[in-house]
Amino acid sequence: MKPFDLKKAASSAWRALKYFVKHRSLAVSEGVKAQRLKVCDSCPYLHRWGRLHQCRVCTCLVHAKAGLITESCPKNLWTS
Numbered sequence: 001m002k003p004f005d006l007k008k009a010a011s012s013a014w015r016a017l018k019y020f021v022k023h024r025s026l027a028v029s030e031g032v033k034a035q036r037l038k039v040c041d042s043c044p045y046l047h048r049w050g051r052l053h054q055c056r057v058c059t060c061l062v063h064a065k066a067g068l069i070t071e072s073c074p075k076n077l078w079t080s
């Protein structure tokens with residue numbers, strides 16, 4: 001497992017907090033999340049470490065990342 005990029009994590013958390021304060025919502029639909037995770041599942045940058053699935057590019061845990069509206073794929077592989 002690659003060490004987490006704490007600077008990126010802090011930046012993502014700040015972006016998510018600002019969005020949540022403004023919109024009172026942060027989650028994408030279950031369908032969008034499932035679509036994103038399907039792309040991650042076949043992505044060469046995905047690292048499976050037991051039940052944890054980590055993106056090697058951004059170091060995020062994809063099951064958490066894919067559910068947030070403020071997140072995007074660092075390789076622009078997600079379509080939603």
Ligand code: SF4
Pocket residue numbers: 039040043044045046054055056057058062072073074075076077078
């Ligand atoms: S977020 Fe993008 S680059 Fe990372 S594992 Fe998923 S599809 Fe691949």
